[in-house]
Amino acid sequence: MTTEDAPRKGISRRGLFGAAGAAVATGVAGYAVHSALSGEESQAADNTGPVEFHGPHQAGIVTAAQDRLHFAAFDVTTTKRDELIALLKEWTAAAALLTAGRDIGQYGAVNGPGEAPPEDTGEAVGLPPARLTLTIGFGPSLFDKRFGLASKRPAALVDLPHFIGDDIEPGRSGGDIAVQACSDDPQVAVHAIRNLARIGFGRVAVRYSQLGFGRTSSTSRAQTTPRNLFGFKDGTNNLKLEDAEKLEQQVWVQPEDGAEWMAGGSYLVSRRIRMNIEIWDRTSLGEQETIIGRGKGTGAPLGKAEEFDAIDFVAKGSDGEAKIPMDSHVRLAHPQFNNGAELLRRGYNFVDGSDGLGRLDAGLFFLAYQRDPRKQFIPIQTQLARTDTLNEYIHHVGSGIFACPGGVTPGSYWGEKLFA
Amino acid sequence: MTTEDAPRKGISRRGLFGAAGAAVATGVAGYAVHSALSGEESQAADNTGPVEFHGPHQAGIVTAAQDRLHFAAFDVTTTKRDELIALLKEWTAAAALLTAGRDIGQYGAVNGPGEAPPEDTGEAVGLPPARLTLTIGFGPSLFDKRFGLASKRPAALVDLPHFIGDDIEPGRSGGDIAVQACSDDPQVAVHAIRNLARIGFGRVAVRYSQLGFGRTSSTSRAQTTPRNLFGFKDGTNNLKLEDAEKLEQQVWVQPEDGAEWMAGGSYLVSRRIRMNIEIWDRTSLGEQETIIGRGKGTGAPLGKAEEFDAIDFVAKGSDGEAKIPMDSHVRLAHPQFNNGAELLRRGYNFVDGSDGLGRLDAGLFFLAYQRDPRKQFIPIQTQLARTDTLNEYIHHVGSGIFACPGGVTPGSYWGEKLFA
Numbered sequence A, B: 001m002t003t004e005d006a007p008r009k010g011i012s013r014r015g016l017f018g019a020a021g022a023a024v025a026t027g028v029a030g031y032a033v034h035s036a037l038s039g040e041e042s043q044a045a046d047n048t049g050p051v052e053f054h055g056p057h058q059a060g061i062v063t064a065a066q067d068r069l070h071f072a073a074f075d076v077t078t079t080k081r082d083e084l085i086a087l088l089k090e091w092t093a094a095a096a097l098l099t100a101g102r103d104i105g106q107y108g109a110v111n112g113p114g115e116a117p118p119e120d121t122g123e124a125v126g127l128p129p130a131r132l133t134l135t136i137g138f139g140p141s142l143f144d145k146r147f148g149l150a151s152k153r154p155a156a157l158v159d160l161p162h163f164i165g166d167d168i169e170p171g172r173s174g175g176d177i178a179v180q181a182c183s184d185d186p187q188v189a190v191h192a193i194r195n196l197a198r199i200g201f202g203r204v205a206v207r208y209s210q211l212g213f214g215r216t217s218s219t220s221r222a223q224t225t226p227r228n229l230f231g232f233k234d235g236t237n238n239l240k241l242e243d244a245e246k247l248e249q250q251v252w253v254q255p256e257d258g259a260e261w262m263a264g265g266s267y268l269v270s271r272r273i274r275m276n277i278e279i280w281d282r283t284s285l286g287e288q289e290t291i292i293g294r295g296k297g298t299g300a301p302l303g304k305a306e307e308f309d310a311i312d313f314v315a316k317g318s319d320g321e322a323k324i325p326m327d328s329h330v331r332l333a334h335p336q337f338n339n340g341a342e343l344l345r346r347g348y349n350f351v352d353g354s355d356g357l358g359r360l361d362a363g364l365f366f367l368a369y370q371r372d373p374r375k376q377f378i379p380i381q382t383q384l385a386r387t388d389t390l391n392e393y394i395h396h397v398g399s400g401i402f403a404c405p406g407g408v409t410p411g412s413y414w415g416e417k418l419f420a
Helices: A003-008 A019-025 A031-037 A081-099 A186-199 A244-250 A285-292 A377-387 A389-393 B003-008 B019-025 B031-037 B081-099 B186-199 B244-250 B285-292 B377-387 B389-393
Strands: A068-076 A133-138 A177-183 A204-215 A266-275 A348-354 A360-370 A394-404 B068-076 B133-138 B177-183 B204-215 B266-275 B348-354 B360-370 B394-404
Touching: A068 A186, A068 A360, A081 A133, A081 A186, A133 A266, A177 A186, A177 A266, A177 A394, A186 A204, A186 B204, A186 B348, A186 B360, A204 B186, A285 A389, A348 B186, A348 B348, A360 A394, A360 B186, A377 A389, A389 A394, B068 B186, B068 B360, B081 B133, B081 B186, B177 B186, B177 B266, B177 B394, B186 B204, B285 B389, B360 B394, B377 B389, B389 B394
Parallel strands: none
Antiparallel strands: A068 A177, A068 A204, A133 A177, A133 A394, A204 A348, A204 B348, A266 A360, A266 A394, A348 A360, A348 B204, B068 B177, B068 B204, B133 B177, B133 B394, B204 B348, B266 B360, B266 B394, B348 B360
């Protein structure tokens, strides 16, 4: 990018740019002007605006969960540290534009109208920012010998162990770098990942990607609790952005945690969890509720009336058994039985067509942020994998762990402190 | 379903049911009441209501295109005609409820609370109807010897020929029955297909299914033209629901067309069209516009200023060449060069993760309705497959053709005239 190009960058997709942008745009065969002025109007009154990209933490973690996901894991294909750093700078600049609802560049104007490929692929022209967030994380494999980062690998960025029942496909797991794109419009999320992949051509390659819909957790008390593909409310007791103190304890890496460059960041664990929904759908309501430990309709803990009623793990029914069964999901996953460990979940439902055996390839793309996976995801999942009766209906087929650094300040770039 | 169960069916998902429904629901451990009353409020002011299921034509054809798709093709696994008819009756009853935003049944109440599987899988509880439409079609294979339908096969329901460049995967093609679910909420569309599949257990099996987003055509003049994953406006000259006379000529099967049971229906051609977007993204803007024959920003025909300007196929540039190139997509697909044949398109973008080679498995799930594929899709596609320069960037990997009968009247069922 030359200085001359700079003012051409970042044309609003919706006709909101000022005189400077317009003056440049009219030189480009009328393209940018028309694309902006003929933009579609917002389809919804809310959820169309931008989320601030810069800040002390990365957006997309405690941000009120958006409705759609495009998650991509990349392998770095260059072996040159400088090229990787240059890419991260370009990605950061693009991410700031994309999350503001701006196109990245002038559609071929750089080398004269029409003679270069468009800098932006164009399918989001006319669409609002739709609360797009882009969140980056670095996988354990990035800290091998290639880029001189071995000494920077945080102790908390462990390789996840094999959990009982795991059926992990390597092609859907790992990755040097992950980018989580969340938005209330799937086309906006897809557009963002696609353009980052395009910018990264020759330096990174997409290892796998995953689309999701219908957020399966709320991350704000202003949101209602959504339902997962088992038909149950999911994430009732999730950490929420309003829980500032708990977020410091459970989500944000603190300066005293070691790996200085990760302060203000968080560790992401991703799990592609396939649900055997055809089997689940033939299970009785009573059995389903016993497995989960909550009512299906209300979401209330068994024995209680309302979703947010406190769970009573001691109460017994007339049969002398605990009302919340000992091997129910809600008990085994609860902080009370996990040394107080909690997770900030922001997973998504997925349906990727069928699996060739007449079953929907469907489930939960689980995403959880935490301060230290060794004290949070790993012990919780170890217990669940061993005892949870839900295991009869799910299996984990993809897995990733990523160190997501703190937020980006203007003029900085994704991972600057890691490479400092 | 017994008569006694009938009033229990069809509880609104959003707390709108009347006294009768509530009276029954309170008997079910408070479940239905709570599920309805605690329903989430609408996320958007519009696009949340129902589309009428009954009528002279099936909904989901000229209905203003919704934003999301779940398409499923089924193989019939029973060989008994009576079982197939029974299934179609059950499906029709369920479709009427689902499209009205109602759950299908009482969540296990049939045999006493909790002792049966829920009749509805539950993940759409609290969600509005979101303009759900369910549209059924019958594939050529349904007219084999199994069900005594061979003599009913319409002449227009041909097996599609092999087109130049086709790379068709059998597992993503064909099917005895197709159901197209369209909605403005993906979870509502997924819920509908899943519950139809569940009802069909033992009689049909899902052969393949496809999710889509970002409708790539508008079917009403009240809608703006969306963009496909090539970044171009798609479907500018599509047939629209306001074109009543043209719809009779081009979309709706007429009584004189033969196959009496198809009157008021339409033929659906589905094509899974993979786009080589990584290659496209490295093609210059000028080349992209030459291939399509329209400006990328405006959507205007080359040489014109506005999207809906009439296309001038005769005009030449200063170089003496046609402004709309002879092998451009817009020229080859235009009715003027196809004996006046048109299609009503309502396809969707898809991104199904990656393909294992670092490329997005992305493209267009093309859906086109028409009165006679022999005069419409087949000759148009024959010409495109031979000459369209766009072929360098796309390939067709899935294919289906289905006879979609006319609309359902109350008391009737999907395909009743076929089995009469």
